[in-house]
Amino acid sequence: MTAAGALYAGHVLHRRLRPRAHALRYRVLHMLIDIDRAGELAGSLRLFSHNRFGLFAFHDRDHGAGDGTPLRVHAENLLRAAGIVPDGGAIRLLMMPRLLGYAFNPLSTWFCHGRDGGLRAVIYEVSNTFGERHSYVIAADPGAAVVRQSAPKRFHVSPFLPMDMAYAFRVVPPAEKLAIGIAVSDSQGLVLSAIHTAQRRELSDPALLRAALAYPLVTLKVTVGIHWEALKLWIKRVPLFRKPPPPVSPLTVGA
Numbered sequence: 001m002t003a004a005g006a007l008y009a010g011h012v013l014h015r016r017l018r019p020r021a022h023a024l025r026y027r028v029l030h031m032l033i034d035i036d037r038a039g040e041l042a043g044s045l046r047l048f049s050h051n052r053f054g055l056f057a058f059h060d061r062d063h064g065a066g067d068g069t070p071l072r073v074h075a076e077n078l079l080r081a082a083g084i085v086p087d088g089g090a091i092r093l094l095m096m097p098r099l100l101g102y103a104f105n106p107l108s109t110w111f112c113h114g115r116d117g118g119l120r121a122v123i124y125e126v127s128n129t130f131g132e133r134h135s136y137v138i139a140a141d142p143g144a145a146v147v148r149q150s151a152p153k154r155f156h157v158s159p160f161l162p163m164d165m166a167y168a169f170r171v172v173p174p175a176e177k178l179a180i181g182i183a184v185s186d187s188q189g190l191v192l193s194a195i196h197t198a199q200r201r202e203l204s205d206p207a208l209l210r211a212a213l214a215y216p217l218v219t220l221k222v223t224v225g226i227h228w229e230a231l232k233l234w235i236k237r238v239p240l241f242r243k244p245p246p247p248v249s250p251l252t253v254g255a
Contacts, residue, residue, distance in 0.1 A: 010198025
């Protein structure tokens with residue numbers, strides 16, 4: 001992995017236990033970029049663009065406030081609101097880049113470091129299919145090899161899950177491998193678990209071309225997959241829950 005970015009190729013697995021058993025597994029391709037060096041990265045690659053069309057592209061408006069606020073300013077505002085003081089260290093964003101102009105990220109993960117290199121916080125940026133976005137901001141132990149965090153659910157994602165739930169996160173930060181596990185529970189216990197595992201790949205034009213061939217239309221398949229799995233849950237008669245208004249605050253502080 002260069003300091004500016006890397007590719008991560010892997011899988012996402014979801015397993016629902018209640019009220020009906022259901023499981024899914026999809027191949028996914030993510031990119032980890034230093035948010036301060038996206039332009040530099042695009043300048044060094046022919047198949048990756050920043051804020052313009054390309055085979056692969058990263059657009060600032062796909063993340064953060066989406067209103068033109070610089071991504072670092074957005075992230076540091078969230079950190080301060082959560083009582084975490086940023087010191088200018090690297091902020092790396094794990095997300096699915098646009099492929100041929102399209103991407104939808106149900107979850108984008110921001111790894112916020114201190115100047116000493118230690119991980120200070122993780123921001124879990126969640127997007128739903130209604131065009132809404134919410135961030136769970138949680139401090140991290142800089143010395144932990146595995147980051148364990150939790151937060152109450154405050155943002156509607158799936159019509160098949162109620163709001164009165166809680167998240168438990170288990171994260172192995174990106175290196176040669178990465179893993180992001182999320183357990184979703186209610187008052188009776190575990191309802192659903194999800195895990196994203198991946199291995200690092202070099203970020204180069206040949207690697208991007210290979211990825212485009214190995215993962216054709218992978219970003220579009222995310223949206224198609226969400227609706228396909230929703231249809232299967234509906235057929236299984238999993239109860240539906242009405243969408244509530246979005247939360248007033250753009251962030252939820254976790255533990």
